[in-house]
Amino acid sequence: MPSEFDLIARHFARPTPQAVLGPGDDCALLKPSPGMELAVTTDMLAAGTHFFADTDPAPLGWKTLAVNLSDLAAMGAQPRWALLAGSLPKADEDWIAAFMEGFFACAGRYGVDLIGGDTTRGPLHLCVTALGEVPSGGALRRDGARAGDDLWVSGRPGLAALGLAHLRGRTVLPDDLRAPCVGLLQKPLPRVELGMVLRQRKLAHSAIDVSDGLLADIGHIAERSALDAEISLGRLPALPENVDPGLARRCLLAGGDDYELAFSAAPEKRGELSRLADELDLPLWRIGRCLEGRGEIRLVGEEGEPASVDWKGFDHFDEEQNR
Amino acid sequence: MPSEFDLIARHFARPTPQAVLGPGDDCALLKPSPGMELAVTTDMLAAGTHFFADTDPAPLGWKTLAVNLSDLAAMGAQPRWALLAGSLPKADEDWIAAFMEGFFACAGRYGVDLIGGDTTRGPLHLCVTALGEVPSGGALRRDGARAGDDLWVSGRPGLAALGLAHLRGRTVLPDDLRAPCVGLLQKPLPRVELGMVLRQRKLAHSAIDVSDGLLADIGHIAERSALDAEISLGRLPALPENVDPGLARRCLLAGGDDYELAFSAAPEKRGELSRLADELDLPLWRIGRCLEGRGEIRLVGEEGEPASVDWKGFDHFDEEQNR
16 A cells, blocks of 8 residues: 555646746745745535535545635635645545545636645545735725625525535426536635736625625625625526526525625726626626615515515535524 | 633644734634745644653643654744644533643744644543744655665654553553653653754755654655665664663654654765764764665664564554554
8 A cells, every 4th residue: 555655646736937946945935926925725625514425536636626715706806826724535546636636627627736735534524724815905805895886696695505405305406407516515616817907896795605695704794894785686597497486586695606706896996897797708697785783684586675585595514494 | 601702712722923914813824934845744632642642731732743844844844833722521621721821832932833733522632733944845754865864863762652652551561761761641742943953054954843753754765756764773872771672772763752863874974963963962873774665674784784673653544453
């Protein structure tokens, strides 16, 4: 059986042109760019909680990095470096090779060097720390929303959660919907370009990535910005056809695992944001607005009348929702 | 049951004076110091592999951070920031509070801000990423040893492994040895001051932290520096009394979990290193030397004659040694 050190050398170590020193020493060494701040995020993925233990390792490798790059995207940061720590039940070299292939595919797509990591034995867990750069003072934050801002979300929130519901046997998706939903679940595309452009062109006042569910994550913007967020149910992306509409709406509003960006922007940016959607070939939905308030979410119906839903985002320690 | 967000707010979030933005957003934001490189390391600790699942949470919190600071110490870096990701089987608030108390005790001792993290549900795993700073080009690396260098190790390598052997019932330590051995195992003291002084005063050509076992880790210096490392068994720290000498020697040479520093230094630094040991009140043992070679470890006996041992350091994927 290959040793830990052999495995690292064979599958983890690739050239790291953006680092002073890559894997193989006690620490990696980086030279941050002058005038930039460093954006840092970490995510732990546990088998059974975030993915099935028998998940195909190549897309899992992609997703393990992608969910962290989504956090960098939400700050408008340029991804640059990542570290990967893994707890593995056994040294299955085929699994590791496939996983790392997916991981490096994502790293290559977004220009990230894998500069270090750790492997150990234990129930399957994966922990990535991702580092990016953003000009000092320029990061998009959750606490920057202003009363009067529009609220926007990118892409197709809810489809990944429908893919999960399908894989768990809770629904049967029609043929034409299955592949895109499962694809978004297994291989999310972090909105790095969108985040950087929003920051560079000063289009957004605040941003967050949608990982816990659209309402929950917009709730974080509202809370941190000390505003209310009004979501117009009539402005949400259309639900897919031939799917239980209750399930589809729940997935859209609270499904999680979307890795889209939700952001707030001044109303005078509407035209520019429409053009940006075309430029990036990525739908941008204006779904609500920010109002003076105390950090709450308000839902309004087609005619602007108050509406309600009685469930929130995904909470890893909430027994009821994890069943 | 408190939600994930409540738990984070209550136990994870403390002031982060060294960060531009601490926990609570998609990323933390740091402003690296001009002219410095960033040293980054990550370690995953799994219950059952690195610690017993019923380990006292306060010292576990200390150790979870300390083992990462030990990697920073080995580079001569000043610790500054850390991120903590945890997978927990349940939201046991007492456990979390005690764990974080130990974690923050270590963070406070070494001047580290906890700037971010993640919590999820799953079998107990803890993953820390630690970041420190070192002047550009000044880091102590594994690959800097030179032929003719002395080899040194700090502290009392082997005692932590004896503590583990005692806790596992493989030996019974005498009363006077039990507390120091178990103490070093459960609450290691990363040699941050030693690493920084070695770097600042240009006393060492290479360094590594001893986590996998003394011979294995000195082997990494030898391999990365393309030299042989000669270890004089007669120069090793004296084995503790009233302990099985075979076990004690094995713990000393291959026990792991020491978090001492091993380093190479020119022979003309011997006097200065002796004085440094007094200054830091930390034993420094000159245990061997670097020779032209191909990355191998050579053991020599009391009279300089070749000696041998037939076991190596701890490898997490080596079945034989993990039983």
